[in-house]
Amino acid sequence: xxxxxxxxxxxxxxxxxxxxxxxxxxxxxxxxxxxxxxxxxxxxxxxxxxxxxxx
Amino acid sequence: xxxxxxxxxxxxxxxxxxxxxxxxxxxxxxxxxxxxxxxxxxxxxxxxxxxxxxxxxxxxxxxxxxxxxxxxxxxxxxxxxxxxxxxxxxxxxxxxxxxxxxxxxxxxxxxxxxxxxxxxxxxxxxxxxxxxxxxxxxxxxxxxxxxxxxxxxxxxxxxxxxxxxxxxxxxxxxxxxxxxxxxxxxxxxxxxxxxxxxxxxxxxxxxxxxxxxxxxxxxxxxxxxxxxxxxxxxxxxxxxxxxxxxxxxxxxxxx
Numbered sequence: 369x370x371x372x373x374x375x376x377x378x379x380x381x382x383x384x385x386x387x388x389x390x391x392x393x394x395x396x397x398x399x400x401x402x403x404x405x406x407x408x409x410x411x412x413x414x415x416x417x418x419x420x421x422x423x
Numbered sequence: 424x425x426x427x428x429x430x431x432x433x434x435x436x437x438x439x440x441x442x443x444x445x446x447x448x449x450x451x452x453x454x455x456x457x458x459x460x461x462x463x464x465x466x467x468x469x470x471x472x473x474x475x476x477x478x479x480x481x482x483x484x485x486x487x488x489x490x491x492x493x494x495x496x497x498x499x500x501x502x503x504x505x506x507x508x509x510x511x512x513x514x515x516x517x518x519x520x521x522x523x524x525x526x527x528x529x530x531x532x533x534x535x536x537x538x539x540x541x542x543x544x545x546x547x548x549x550x551x552x553x554x555x556x557x558x559x560x561x562x563x564x565x566x567x568x569x570x571x572x573x574x575x576x577x578x579x580x581x582x583x584x585x586x587x588x589x590x591x592x593x594x595x596x597x598x599x600x601x602x603x604x605x606x607x608x609x610x611x612x613x614x615x616x617x618x619x620x621x622x623x624x625x626x627x628x629x630x631x632x633x634x635x636x637x638x639x640x641x642x643x644x645x646x647x648x649x650x651x652x653x654x655x656x657x658x659x660x661x662x663x664x665x666x667x668x669x670x671x672x673x674x675x676x677x678x
Contacts, residue, residue: 415648
């Protein structure tokens with residue numbers, strides 16, 4: 369099991385290229401998802417607060 | 424088409440579609456990762472390094488596709504002055520920049536072991552770098568104006584001028600000598616790539632497309648709600664900003 373795992377992680381000797389490639393993709397796309405969701409929630413909160421004050 | 428592009432209708436439609444689109448994006452990306460890392464065979468020449476392709480190529484397709492979306496939205500914004508089109512262009516730009524960045528970095532990480540270099544100033548790589556700067560330039564330009572409408576208009580013109588770069592990217596591998604290989608999927612006469620490699624690629628590309636669609640809708644919703652907030656503040660007389668564009672005031676009045 370551990371051997372299989374190590375074999376997989378080694379990526380036939382290309383580990384230092386393959387894993388950073390997947391890492392960068394995850395980081396960049398993950399950042400866009402998190403940033404978009406946070407901005408949406410912040411704006412939504414701002415709007416509901418404003419609505420409540422108007423009433 | 425424009426009938427459906429009314430902001431209030433967009434808010435209703437996107438609220439209904441977004442959860443499904445985001446769920447499908449997550450499922451497709453997960454399936455794509457599984458296929459790319461566990462199912463796809465190693466290449467007989469490149470070995471396991473070929474797995475970089477499953478992020479690099481879909482990211483590269485998205486880099487151009489997002490720009491096409493922005494160009495169409497920019498044209499609609501300039502011709503019909505449709506406020507949703509401006510918002511769509513602006514919401515798409517950071518996403519396009521992100522995909523282009525992923526394409527450039529993964530390409531570099533693939534180039535080093537296969538070509539023996541991280542970077543060459545050849546036609547394909549340089550034109551994609553120009554695409555990345557077009558995205559950044561657009562974002563810098565639209566944010567440089569005090570009045571949002573004028574910024575959006577200048578940005579739309581920049582996007583349309585930059586369209587000239589897209590055929591250069593596409594055909595750079597045929598027109599010039601380059602280290603980059605020519606197209607093997609979108610070519611006349613059909614794909615030359617083996618099915619075992621093509622499937623993971625297509626599933627990942629579908630995942631990236633759905634992810635883009637989800638984030639685009641979410642960011643457009645954010646922009647529309649922000650416009651409402653600005654309009655309400657303007658009416659209440661508590662807005663500090665000297666300029667609130669007519670279009671954002673109009674959007675704010677739509678419920």
